[in-house]
Amino acid sequence: MRALCWNGTNDLRVERVPDPVLVNPHDVIVKVSLSSVCGSDLHLLGGYVPTMQPGDIIGHEFLGEIVEKGPEVRYLNRGDRIVTVSIIGCGHCGHCQHGDSSLCDNSNPKPEAARAAYGHCGAGIFGYSHAFGGYAGSHAEYVRVPYADFNGFRVPEGITDEQAVFVSDAVPTGYMAADMAGIKPGDVVAVWGCGGVGQMAMRSAYLLGAERVIGIDRFPDRLRAAQMKAGAEPLDYTRVDVFDALQSMTGGRGPDVCIDAVGMEADSGANALEDLYDRAKQVVGLQSDRPAVLRQMIEACRKGGTLSIVGVYGGVIDKFPMGAAMNKGLTFRMGQQNGQRYAERLFGHIVKGELDPSYLMTHRWSLDDGPKGYRMFKDKADDCLRVVFAPHA
Amino acid sequence: MASNSLSASHRAAVGPALRASGRAGMAGRWAAMLGGTALGLLGARRGGWGGIALGAVGAGLFLAGATGGPLALPTVVLPAGILPRRRPHRTPERTQSVVTIAAPAEEVYRFWRNFANLPKLMPWLDRVDVLSATESQWIAKGTDGEPVRWRVALDRVDENELLTWHTAGETPLPHRASLMLKPAPGDRGTEVRLTLVHRHPPAEVARLLGLTPERQAHDALLRLKQRIETGELSTLDRQPHGNRGLGLNPASRLGGVE
Incomplete structure (x- = not known):
């Protein structure tokens, strides 16, 4: 089959590789119909996530049809149209049983690297480096899905492929950001990052009762989409001081909830000195992640407010304003998405017309255009929110 | 996963960065060079040992920027290095590993009690x-191709709580071991503790079997947990991947960036 393989920093190639096979009794093989790029892939491309190996197939947000199933798969069947959660849970360990499947004890076949770096290891992720299990990704014609009954969700009638594919990752990540924050009616929610996940967080914040949602970015097309599609009030951080603007919009209180949908490659906007400082330290390895968004959220958030972090961080940060966080009594919630907990609920919102993530798919391309697609996504050219590959088109 | 990079450098770095694979983007490199220069100047003004140290860091920073040093390397080195070092064991011959399994003690005990199951772990x-009822013969693969054998005698058998055993007779690897089971608090299942006490140092055990006792205990419990909880072992066995050797076998390629 054909697959999009990582070969080094900013080096992606479409290669011919063997087809995946059933290995474990709970596996299925999915024929991939749609597979989306994701902002977190840019960390892999940029070389910020260690433990990638040349030849690794990337991609983790996908939809397809089951063509083979293992002898112990009970609920899913050949021919089912399923969306698969990008972070793999086993469904049986204590974390999975409590809905925290991204913390799964069992799905990472290579726990040593993550244990050494983090103390404990998290779940395996499709196509996301060997620290996260080294699973082959979904930018391919076929993919093996382990623990299929737990990770695969049959897409209900009435939901299109274009809507369903994002229930794999972008939608549950945004929804979880809003859910973790414990939004109460009347809350003002500020979301840093107006990409696909940020916009899903904005929409979810409204679904969970937020009164106002503010979206922060610097790309005009993304700010426009956040406003038109997700109903957010746009804030361009290259034009205004984010702290001042947020205080002014909230009667001096600050937002009740601040959501980070950016992660480790943030820049510091107008503050060139801070940006220079963070980049220099990242280059020489004094820190691996740039925490500009975190610093801004801590400063801007209202006293006693909640910071909800779904933007990906991988290593260590420097100059973290712990004093401000402590003395303002802030609550921090964070984590990789637990999509298995949300998938059915999200289908419900989509069927009722309360949520339609299909507009994130601004480009639908052949898998052969993979390298070009990632370049465009990275450049944010042509108003690109998501390039989605159709490997069998 | 969420991430849309808001970085100004990306616009500037897009062309060159795509070509300069594995290297820092232009903006990052300039940042490092400028930062390095600043530190160097600061060091020169300060003088003394502190100044020299600052200057050295500055020079390193400048060099990393100027040569476009690899960005991925620090992320590999840093996180592991920053965690507090674990204290080495005082008695290296004794090793212990512990894991919580989301299952009743009976189920875990039943699996382990049948020693014929152990090669699966x-x-x-x-x-x-x-x-x-109390004796078994264990045959290991041995790193030099020669099988390593030992006879094992059970000592204590407290159903669902404790199992201890030791090697009996002549053996190159005299050791004793125990498996302790204890209910975990709440509804978390069973805490399982495996202890191995060897007469030889870990390096000697690793020379014969290929793994240190610490790694043996840890890996065995990991597999035990997966088998009991999920009925299978997570694996990458037979999974597809592209070309592992950079640049070899170009015939397998259908297209690419460059």
């Missing part, structure tokens, strides 16, 4: 032959 074992 310890791939370095070829097989275990159960000789009687």
Whole structure:
């Protein structure tokens, strides 16, 4: 089959590789119909996530049809149209049983690297480096899905492929950001990052009762989409001081909830000195992640407010304003998405017309255009929110 | 996963960065060079040992920027290095590993009690032959190709709580071991603790079996947990991937960036 393989920093190639096979009794093989790029892939491309190996197939947000199933798969069947959660849970360990499947004890076949770096290891992720299990990704014609009954969700009638594919990752990540924050009616929610996940967080914040949602970015097309599609009030951080603007919009209180949908490659906007400082330290390895968004959220958030972090961080940060966080009594919630907990609920919102993530798919391309697609996504050219590959088109 | 990079450098770095694979983007490199220069100047003004140290860091920073040093390397080195070092064991011959399994003690105990199951958890074992109610013969693969054998006698058998055993007779690897089961608090299942006490130092055990006792205990419990909880072992066996050797076999390629 054909697959999009990582070969080094900013080096992606479409290669011919063997087809995946059933290995474990709970596996299925999915024929991939749609597979989306994701902002977190840019960390892999940029070389910020260690433990990638040349030849690794990337991609983790996908939809397809089951063509083979293992002898112990009970609920899913050949021919089912399923969306698969990008972070793999086993469904049986204590974390999975409590809905925290991204913390799964069992799905990472290579726990040593993550244990050494983090103390404990998290779940395996499709196509996301060997620290996260080294699973082959979904930018391919076929993919093996382990623990299929737990990770695969049959897409209900009435939901299109274009809507369903994002229930794999972008939608549950945004929804979880809003859910973790414990939004109460009347809350003002500020979301840093107006990409696909940020916009899903904005929409979810409204679904969970937020009164106002503010979206922060610097790309005009993304700010426009956040406003038109997700109903957010746009804030361009290259034009205004984010702290001042947020205080002014909230009667001096600050937002009740601040959501980070950016992660480790943030820049510091107008503050060139801070940006220079963070980049220099990242280059020489004094820190691996740039925490500009975190610093801004801590400063801007209202006293006693909640910071909800779904933007990906991988290593260590420097100059973290712990004093401000402590003395303002802030609550921090964070984590990789637990999509298995949300998938059915999200289908419900989509069927009722309360949520339609299909507009994130601004480009639908052949898998052969993979390298070009990632370049465009990275450049944010042509108003690109998501390039989605159709490997069998 | 969420991430849309808001970085100004990306616009500037897009062209060159795509070509300069594995290297820092232009903006990052300039940042490092400028930062390095600043530190160097600061060091020169300060003088003394502190100044020299600052200057050295500055020079390193400048060099990293100027040569476009690899960005991925620090992320590999840093996180592991920053965690507090674990204290080495005082008695290296004794090793212990512990894991919580989301299952009742009976289920865990039943699986382990049948020693013939153990090669499923310890791939370095070829097989275990159960000789009687208390005796068994263990045959390991051995790193030099020669099988390593030892006879094991059970000592204590407290159902669902404790199992202890030791090697009996002549063996290159005299050791004793125990498996302790204890209910975990709340509804978390069972805490399982495996202890191995060897007469030889860990390096000697690793020379014969390929793994240190610490790694043996840890890996065995990990597999035990996966088998009990999910009925299978997570694996990358037979999974597809592209070309592992950079630039080899170009015939397999259908297209690419460059």
